[in-house]
Amino acid sequence: MSSTYDRHMTRTSSGPSRTSSSAPRAVPTLALPAEPAGDTAVPRLPTVVVSSWKGGVWKTCLSASLAERLAFAGLDVLYLVTDDQLDARRRLGISESDPDVARVQRGAGSVTVVGLAGPHAVEVLYRSGPGRLGRFDAIVVDTPPVKKGGCLPGVLLVAPTDGDDASANLIRMLRATPANTEIVLVRIDRVPKHEWLHDAAVIHDASDHAGAFSYLSDPLPRTDEVRDALNRGKSVWTLPRRGPTREFLHGVESLAGVAWGRIRPDTALPPLASAAASPTHIAGWDDDA
Numbered sequence: 001m002s003s004t005y006d007r008h009m010t011r012t013s014s015g016p017s018r019t020s021s022s023a024p025r026a027v028p029t030l031a032l033p034a035e036p037a038g039d040t041a042v043p044r045l046p047t048v049v050v051s052s053w054k055g056g057v058w059k060t061c062l063s064a065s066l067a068e069r070l071a072f073a074g075l076d077v078l079y080l081v082t083d084d085q086l087d088a089r090r091r092l093g094i095s096e097s098d099p100d101v102a103r104v105q106r107g108a109g110s111v112t113v114v115g116l117a118g119p120h121a122v123e124v125l126y127r128s129g130p131g132r133l134g135r136f137d138a139i140v141v142d143t144p145p146v147k148k149g150g151c152l153p154g155v156l157l158v159a160p161t162d163g164d165d166a167s168a169n170l171i172r173m174l175r176a177t178p179a180n181t182e183i184v185l186v187r188i189d190r191v192p193k194h195e196w197l198h199d200a201a202v203i204h205d206a207s208d209h210a211g212a213f214s215y216l217s218d219p220l221p222r223t224d225e226v227r228d229a230l231n232r233g234k235s236v237w238t239l240p241r242r243g244p245t246r247e248f249l250h251g252v253e254s255l256a257g258v259a260w261g262r263i264r265p266d267t268a269l270p271p272l273a274s275a276a277a278s279p280t281h282i283a284g285w286d287d288d289a
């Protein structure tokens with residue numbers, strides 16, 4: 001026998017009658033994410049930071065070359081300079097008269113350079129994202145030689161050192177590096193590999209870093225070709241790949257591979273397109289390095 005309620009509901013029933021199976025729908029309880037602790041934050045986009053608590057250890061050179069290499073791999077890269085922007089712009093062949101937010105095409109991708117001071121950089125990296133600056137696949141950050149360059153959470157931190165009294169300062173910087181940041185140590189200037197291996201192990205132990213920590217196995221050689229290219233705003237990726245320049249580029253290629261692994265984890269870094277490749281070098285006929 002139906003209840004009073006059922007009789008009432010089915011009286012004018014041209015539509016579906018409500019039965020006990022159409023119980024009110026429950027609104028699932030939504031879980032708010034916990035308040036993130038400062039050092040567990042992650043940037044809005046995959047981010048590589050090049051930082052060392054020392055001046056002149058090729059930070060701008062490495063960050064610009066890395067940004068370009070990722071662009072050649074097809075990415076639109078935001079190159080965020082928290083240091084004097086002029087230096088970085090010059091390396092990419094951007095002149096002072098070009099707009100403040102300057103974009104250069106590199107193969108299928110691009111590098112957009114913008115200079116932002118600390119809090120503005122944090123806004124773009126962790127809060128609002130690039131917003132008006134455009135749509136990007138990844139961010140590369142060039143920093144001035146100060147300890148706080150190493151304290152950004154959730155990034156890939158490339159930390160170059162020249163070994164010359166740098167280790168003590170570098171260790172102080174790395175001790176402040178959040179655990180969710182992956183560190184890659186880079187030795188600039190050639191030293192015997194076993195020496196570098198030893199130094200890298202010492203820096204690792206002393207840094208007390210709880211997160212991922214690796215080092216580029218081969219020290220990067222000094223090369224006049226790279227220095228001259230940088231000073232003339234010419235991409236290092238257009239240089240003939242030979243001698244120490246090739247070794248240097250191998251190093252940056254390896255760093256780009258690590259960065260790519262965070263940006264497009266399911267694929268390998270695409271090889272440089274032929275447009276970026278240097279002309280054929282004929283040993284004995286062309287000038288040898």
Ligand SMILES: Nc1ncnc2c1ncn2[C@@H]1O[C@H](COP(=O)(O)OP(=O)(O)OP(=O)(O)O)[C@@H](O)[C@H]1O
Nearest residue numbers: 055056057058059060061145221222223226227230
């Ligand atoms: N592979 C290389 N071989 C020779 N010279 C290089 C190489 N890479 C960079 N340099 C030169 O070393 C100098 C310092 O490089 P760079 O400006 O990139 O260092 P930095 O760490 O950014 O310096 P700063 O701390 O002043 O920002 C520059 O004159 C640059 O041309």
Ligand SMILES: [Mg+2]
Nearest residue numbers: 059060083087
């Ligand atoms: Mg610099």
